[in-house]
Amino acid sequence: MSVFSRLAAFLVLLLAMPFLGAGPAAALEPVQISQEDVAIDLMPAVDLYRDKGRSFQVSTVPGADGIVRRIEVEANSANASGSWAVFALANNTDEQIDRLIVVPHFKLAGSGLLWPDLGAQRVAAITPSEGFALERQPSSEADVFLVTLDPGSIITFVAEMSSDTLPEMRLWEPDAYKDTLNAYTLYRGIVLGIAGLLAVFLTILFVVKGSAMFPAAAALAWAVLAYICIDFDFWQKLVPLIAGGEQVWRAGTEVALAFTLVLFLYAYLNLNRWHGVLSAFTLIWLIGLLGLGAAAAVDPPLAAGVARLSLGLAAVVGLGLILYLAWLGFDRAIMLVPSWLLILVWLAGAWMTVTGRLSNDIIQPALGGGLVLIVLLIGFTVMQHAFAGSGIGSGLISDLERRALALAGTGDAVWDWDVTRDRIFAASDFDGAAGLPIASMNGPARNWLPILHPDDRDRFKLTLDTIVEHRRGRIAQEFRVRSEDGHYHWMSLRARPILGSDGEVVRCVGTLKDVTDHKKAEERLLHDALHDQLTGLPNRELFMDRLAAIGSLAALRPELKPSIFVIDIDRFRQVNDAFGIATGDTILLTIGRRLKRLLKPQDSLARLSGNQFGLILVSQTDVEGVAVFAETLREAITAPIQFNNSEIVLTGSIGLTGWSDTRCEDVLREAELAMYQAKRLGGDRIEPFRPAFKVAGFSRLEMESDLRRAFSRNELSLAFQPIVRLESGATAGFEALLRWEHPRRGPVSPSEFIPIAESTGLIVQLGQFALDEAARRLSDWQKLTGDPALTMSVNISSRQLIRQDLLNDVSAILKRYELASRTLKLELTESLVMDNPERSAQLLTRLREMGVGLSLDDFGTGYSSLAYLMRFPFDTLKIDQSFLKNDRRPQRPIIVSSIVTMAHELGLKVVAEGVETEADAEQLRKLGCEYAQSFFYAAPLSADEARRRLQDGMGGMKRAV
Structure with missing residues (x-):
């Protein structure tokens, strides 16, 4: 071509450029091809044009003759994307070159994390600037076109794209491309074979073993197999996919991977055994992934992106759970650590791949193989659980094996x-x-x-x-x-x-x-059954056995004259109340050792009950010797006991009797009756048994037995004495008083049965009965009158005051009967509080914090210490009736006035007991006394009488008849 011709062609092209919709201003650079080139990446030399419609015009690169031509290409497919790719190839050799243009449908590298590119047909056709359209080669995983370049030719190619993206375009030497495919085919076959065998084996293991971890592991193996079948294009060979179906299948397998990984983690670690929240969270997660699997049919990129995020989240959460449970010593978590570390490494490599940080040819098949390696390691882990512990398994075993196992299990x-x-x-x-x-x-x-x-x-x-x-x-x-x-x-x-x-x-x-x-x-149980655990002395059972043996021996040997002692420590209950039970136990242990040192080998000492000891004296037979020994016992008990730089001095009541031809139980009872007589006479004395003791003793024992049965026979009840407001005479509340109606003796005075209840411990049960019954009546009467301010006062014993359960009892009763705490008042005497002031102060403070009312009863008859009165959190003061009843001495009004004034200054309300006349009531009203309680207003009433009084609206100022 002449220079003129070339210049004319260039001017024509320059004038036509403003009217052409051609691509970028930069001219195409042809890719130089030689016989030695095996694979060339064409992407740097490809120009992409989008939204150009079904017809596309472009200028070619200058050919071998230097002329730039103009070509127009029409789309072949019905649903053209409007995207085109243009590139040029040059053969500068003297030989014809055949090459394959390969564009893969899917490439994991650079596919993206969110809304990833899941693959599709990329190129519909390729049209060269010279000759016919390139011939498509058969391939299910890439668009492959055969191109033939003549020697010295420079050809421009226009590729009609089926999608908007082009992940890769390479120019392959045909034999090299075939060898590469064959090489990957071998690798893929091996990986697919291993994955299939693993899936089948774990499924068989699931059938053999019923634990939840085995079906979960099998499901994960099948999900991995499905994923690599899609990724290795093996599924296409089994079930040819329709156009666009590849994305749905690929997204579905990624969702399946995410689902089965979470399921395996949950089942393997037995997360339902640790916390219900984990089970609920996992269930929600799995349901979400199931919904994501359905969404994969509608929007595969979205489903795949969320599945990839779920995989990463499962790996991080799983790592935290595994490390935590491994730290707790959970064997399964420890065994899963290597597998999970491999999962984390795989996810890190996958993230670098999809984000484009890794993009070589082997990374995608390597990740597929990594998945199979993960399943293989997980399979080994679950197999260790399947076959650990016993080589016999769950199949049939012989009788000999069964016997051997049984013997091994016994440890014999x-x-x-x-x-x-x-x-x-x-x-x-x-x-x-x-x-x-x-x-x-x-x-x-x-x-x-x-x-x-x-x-x-x-x-x-x-x-x-x-x-x-x-x-x-x-x-x-x-x-x-x-x-x-x-x-x-x-x-x-x-x-x-x-x-x-x-x-x-x-x-x-x-x-x-x-x-x-x-x-x-056995020896310890036998010893404990026959000995006291605190002192180590024989208990009552062993003492009675020895007493029977001595009696049998005495019947055969007349010269043997044993003496039986029963020793009771006086005022021991006060020691427990003042110093605590631990100190009381120490004192009992000390006294037991003292008494033990006084005995000869043939004598016997036992602890009969809390603070009672029994003694069989055989070493002394004459009366004088027994008397001297008894006095020695008394002196041993009264010897001071050192405690916290102070001395505790106790005394003992000692009863004794000689042996008689009666039952051993009767002999012991005689000694006990003598001991009770010593206590009635003030204690710290020795009393020999006399027949006259039986009458009084049996009366007391009979009353104690009747009192124990009184609860089940419903013989106990409460009487309610009204407490009236002096200002208006209205009933402000009641004081609950215990009553016992004996079936034979009739009414029994509290002064008779209360001391017995205190000495036997029944006072606690009596107090609980009174507290519950009084609260129940108060609740009924408040509902009857509609007066929520109606109060009930209940007396508290010393045994109740030292018990921690009193707080729980009061709280439970208030809740049970739905009472306001201020309407329940607990009454305590000065002497009761002063028995243990430290303990009382703590307990009363806690009761006061609950809102319960506290009344100090019989004020003026005990210590009347203002310091203690200020220390304890009382809200009501009850003036003893001795200050008002039948005494006209001029000092009494002054004392009453002082008590009322002092109580008001301390913020206490005052209840006066023993009001006998209207003049007394008027005097108290002038002093500002708020309440009164006496027979002048009403005697103690039965529950029905108190109810009628409230119904009739009878106020104070009305004498009881």
């Missing part, structure tokens, strides 16, 4: 005596074998004699000889074997003989077990 040793050879075999690997002379236990039977306890040798020989001679029976014997350190072990032998063909015993086979701990436990 095998004991085998070969009678014919006279050889005993005793296993050395059983529980308790440490320290035993195993060498002496294995050999002739005579070797056992030196190591057996002397008391057990004859019995052991006799048992073996009897079995051999009689040729039947069983050996069931316990004996002692001396260990290497000289201590004896109790052994239990259970065996049976085995007869030979001649009917003689040929062997004895059984088990040998160390039962030393069992024997020691």
Whole structure:
């Protein structure tokens, strides 16, 4: 071509440029091809044009003749995307070159994390600037076109794109491309084979083992197999996919991976055993992934992106759970650590791949192989659980194996005596074998004699000889074997003989077990059953047994004249209240040791009950000697006991009796009656039994028994004395008073049964009855009158005051009957509070914090210490009736006025007891006294009478008839 011709062509092209919709201003650079080139990346030389419609015009690169031509290409597909790709190839060699243009449908590298590119057909057709359209080569995973370049040719190619993206375009030498495919085909076949075998094996394991981890692991294996089938284009060979179906399948398999990974983590770690919240969270997560699987059919990129995020989240959450449970020592979590670390490495590589940080050719198949490696490691982990612990499994076992397993489970040793050879075999690997002379236990039977306890040798020989001679029976014997350190072990032998063909015993086979701990436990139980745990002295049962034995001996030996003592420590309850139960126990232990030191070997001392001791004196038989010994007992008890740099001095009431030809129970009762007489006379004395004591003693014991039965017989009740407002005479509340209606004796005075209840501990049960009954009545009456301010006062005993349960009892009763705490008032006397001021202050403060009212009863009759009155949180003061009743001395009004004034200044309300006349009431009203309680207004009423009083609206100022 001449220079003129070339210049004309250039001017024509320059003038036509403003009217063409051609691509970028920069001219295409042809890619130089040579025979040595195996694979060339064409992407740097490709120009992409989007939204250009079905017809596309573009200028070619200058050909071999230097002329730039104009070509127009029409779309072949019905649904053209309007996107086009233009590139140019140049063959500068002297030979014809055949090459393959390869555009993969899917490439994981650079596909993206959110809304990823899941693959599709990329190129519909390629049109060259010279010749015919390129011929498409058969391939299911890429668009492959065969191009032939003549020597010295420069050709521009226009590719009609089926999608808007072009992940990769390469120019391959045909044989090299075929070898590469063959190489990957071998690798993919191996990986697919391993994945398939793993999925099938784990499924079989699931069928054999029913644990939840096995189906979860099998599901994960099948999900991995499905993923690599899609990724390796194996699924296309089994089920040809329709256009666009590849994205749905790929997104579905990624969702399946995310779902089964979460499911496996949950099932393997048994997360439902740790917390219900984890189960609920996992269930929500799995339901969301199931919904995501359905969404994959509508929007595959969205589903795949969320699935990839779920995989990462599952890995992070799983790592935290595994490390936490491993720290707690959970074996499954520890075993899963290697597999999970591999999952984290795989996810890190996958993230770098989809974000474009890794983009070589082997990364995508390597990730597929990594998934199979993860499943393989998980399979090994679950298999270890499947086959750990026993080689027998869950199949059928023989009777011999079952017996062996049972013996191994008991921890007993095998004991085998070969009678014919006279050889005993005793296993050395059983529980308790440490320290035993195993060498002496294995050999002739005579070797056992030196190591057996002397008391057990004859019995052991006799048992073996009897079995051999009689040729039947069983050996069931316990004996002692001396260990290497000289201590004896109790052994239990259970065996049976085995007869030979001649009917003689040929062997004895059984088990040998160390039962030393069992024997020691029996001895401890026997000792504890017959001895007091605090002092170690015999208890009442053993004392009665010894008393019976002494009685039998005394019947045979007239010169034996035992004396029976019962010793009770005076005021011991006050010691417990003042210093605590621990101190009381220490004092009892000290007194027990003192008394023990006074006895001779033939005498016996026992602890009969809390602070009562029993003594059988045999060493002294004459009256003078017994009297001296009794005085020695009393002095031993009264000796001071050092405690916290102070001394505690106690006294004892001692009752004694001589032996008589009666039952041992009657003898002990006589000594007890004498002791009770000593207590009635003030304590710290010795009283011998006299027949006159039986009348008084049996009366008291009978009353105690009747009082115990009074609860079940409904003989106890409450009387309610009104507390009136002095200003208006209206009933402000009631004080609950205990009453006992005896079926034979009639009404029993509280002054009779309350001391008995306190001495026997029944006062606590009485107090609980009074508190519950009073609260129930108060609740009914408040509902009846509609007056929520109606109050009820209940007296509290010393036993209740020292119990922690009082707080719980009061709180429970307030809740049970729905009472306002201020309407329940607890009454305590000064002497009761002063028995243990420290303890009382703490308990009363907590009651006051609950809102319960606290009344100080009988004020003025006890200590009347203002310091203690300010210390305790009382809100009501009750003036004792002795300040108002039948006494006209001029000092009394002054004292009453002082008490009322002092109480008001301390913020206390005042209740006056013992009002007898209207003048007394008027005087109290002038002093500002708020309440009064006495027979002048009403005697204690029954529940029905109190109810009628409230219904009739009868106020104070009305005398009881």
